[in-house]
Amino acid sequence: MNAPITFHQADDDLCRQYDALATRSFGHPLSDIAHLRPHADIRVATRSGTVVAGGFGLLIPQHFGGAPVPSACLGAGCVAPEERGARLAARLLTERLRALQDQGAVISSLWTASTGYARHLGWEAPTSAMAWSIATDDLKRSHTTRKTDHLDIAHGLTPDAEELQQDLARQWNGPVQRPHWWATWTTARHALTTYRFHRPGQPPTGVLAFAMTPREQHGMHLAVHDFWAADQDTADAMLTFLGRHDRAATITFQRNALPPSPLLLHTLHRYRPNVRAWHPWMLRILNLPEAIRLRGWPADLDLSVPIEVEGEIHSTSDRYLLRIEAGSAELSPTTREAAVRFTRGQLAVWYAGGYRNPTTARLSGIKCPSPQALANLIHATTDQEPWLPDHF
Template identity: 55%
Template sequence: MEADEEQWRQYDALARRAYGHPVEDILRLGVHADRRVVVRNGKVIAGGMGMLIPQFFGGQPIPGACLGSGCVAPEERGGRLAGRLLSERIRALRERGAVLATLWTNSNGYARRAGWEAPAQVFTWSVATDGLRRSFRRGDCDITHGLSPETEQLQRDLAQQWNGPLVRPEWWISWQREKYRSTSYQFSRKGGVPAGFLSLSARKRERAELVVQDFWATDSGVASAMLEFLGSYSSSVPTIEFERTGLPPYPVLLHNLHHSASVSAQAKPGWMFRILDVEAAVRLRGWPPDVDTMVPIEIAADDGDSRDRYAFRISEGKAELSPTRLPSRISFTPRQFAVWYAGGYRTVTTAQLSGVRGAPEELGPLIRATTDREPWMSDHF
C-alpha cells in the first residue's frame, strides 16, 4: 500500500533496525518518491520506494523506475514478502509510465532470480594522490569552486553519450551535496564555457581519503586537468577513491598513470536492470542511423515455459518490435535482452558466451545496434 507520513516514519525506524544503521535517504528522498509499505496488524513490516526518473539509452530519455531503500523486518524474512513487495513497487511506477527499472543491490543473486541483470562490471578505484600529481598536467583550464546552470546542462549533454545515466531532476545535485557533504569544482577552457566538473567528499577511515562521486569531462585534455587537480591534494590526503559511479569506463586514468603510481581496483555489485515493456522500450530508444535490419527474434522465459516472438525492425534511427508467428532465428531471455539493450554485449562472442542463441551473421547487426554507446550507471541512489 502507499505509505502515509506516519507509516513512512515507522518504515524509517524499521529500516534502521533491518540495516543496522540509519538510512537517511528514506526521509530525504521520500518527498520525491512513490512510497510503499506492508502493514500487518497496524505495524509496518516491510517497505521501499521508487522514483520515476528517465534514463538515457541511445541518446534518448526513456521513462524509468529507480528503486531504492527496500527492506523487510528481520523477523519477517523467509516468507517471500520481499518479492511481492518488489512487484507492487514496480506495478505502481508502471502505471505512471515506467518502461524500464533500475536498482542497486548487494543481493545480485536474488535480483537475477527476480528477472534483473547487471549490464556491466562495476569497480571502485583507489589512486595515490602523489601518483596523480606526477602523471597529469592541468593545461589551460580555469577552475571554479561550485557549479553553474551551464554545468548542469553539460552533465546532461555528456550523459546522453552513455547508456544508463539518469536524466537528473532539479533536486538531484542538492540532495547529493547534502548526502555526501560534497564539494564541486567546474573546469573551463580559457575564456570558455564549462568543459568538465567533479564532486568529491572527505572520508576518514584508517587515514584520510577524498572520494569522487562525479567526474564529467568533454575530452581527455579536460579529464587530465581534473586528475591533476585531484593530485594537488597530495600534501594532505594520500589517496583518492573513485566511487563505483565516480569514473566513466574509459582508459584516461590507467593509460596515463606513471609506472610507479599506486592504483587498485575493487569489483563492486553492479547496477541491476530490467525492461518492463519491451515494445515501448525499443520504440522510444535511440538507434544508430546506419543500421538497417529485420530479423525474427524471441524473448523466452528462463524455464522455457513461455516465449514471445517478434519481428525486430530497425531503419533510419528508429526501431520497433511487432508480434509475429515467423520462426525466430535469435533467442534472448528477458535478462539477456536487457543486457543487449544497454549495450552490455560488445561483440557477438560475448553475447553467445552469455547464452544468446543465433547465427553470428544475424546477431552481428543487432549487436552493432546497441554498442554505439557503452553502459554506465553514473548515479547511485
C-alpha cells in the same frame, strides 16, 4: 494465525515506520528516505498495521542510445528480519513496480548486493561496477604537465555545468536524466564539494565532485563521486587538480565514478592502483515494445530480425519482429522462426549495449540459429557503452 500482509502507499505514519525498519534492517540510518520523500513513490507492506517491509521508487528517465527512457529506479528495499524467507520482497517489488508502471515506467534499474535474487526476478547486470584507489603522490607524478594553466577552475555547480553533465550523460547507456533536485540531494547526502573546469570565457568542459572526511590521526580521505569530462585535456586537468590534494594519502574514485575508459590507467607514472569490485547495477525491461520504441537508435541502421524472448513465466516465450530504420524501432508480434533467442536478463544486457561482440553474447548463453543476425543485433546497441554513475 498470522494476520495477512497488505500493501500501501506510505503516508506520514507509515513512512516513519519504514524509516525505523530500514535502520533496523540495514544497521544504520538511511537519510535518503527523508530527503527523497517529496520525490519518491514509497510503498510498504504491513501486518496488523505495522510496517514489515518497504522501499522507494523514483520515476526518472535513463539515457539509452541518446534518448531518455522512463525508468523505475528502485532503492532502499528492506524486509524485517523476522519476516524474511516468505517471498515478501518479491511481492513488494511487484507492488512497487506496478505503481511506477502506471506512471509510465517501461524499464527498471536497481543497485543490489542480492544479484542472484534480482536475476531470478528478471533483472540483469549489463556491466561490472568498479571503485579505484590511487596514491595521491602517484597521481601527482603522473600528471605533471600544466594542463590546468589554460583552464579556469571555479567552485560550485551552475546551470551550465549541469547542462554539460546532461550532455555527457546522453553519450552513455544508463545514466539518469537528473531532475532539478538531484544535486541538492546528493550534495546533502555526501557533503560534496563541486568544481567546474572551463577555458576562459567558455562554457564548462568538466565537472568534478568529491567528499572529504578527516582521518583518525592526520589528513583526510578524499572520495570522488562525479567525474565528467568532455575531452582528454579536461580529464587531465581534473586529475592534476586532484593530485594537488596531498593532505589525502589516496584518491578514491567511488564505484562507477570513473567512466569505463582507460583515461586514468594509461597515464600512470607508476602502476599500482587498487581496484574493488562492487555489486553492479541491474536492469529489467518492463514493457518491451515501448522500451524498444522509446530508445535511441543509430540513424544509419536498417535492420529487420525475428527474435524470441522468454516470457514472465519462464516456460513461455514470445516471438517478435524487431525493425530498426532511420533512428527509430518497433517491435511487433510474428510467427516467424526466431534468429536469436533471449532470456529476459539477456535482453536487458543487449538493450544496454553490454554485449560488445558476438563472443560475449554466446558466452552468456544467448541462443542464435543465425550468427549473422546476432552480430547485427549487437551492432545496433554498441554505439554507446553501459555506465551508470548515479546511485539511488
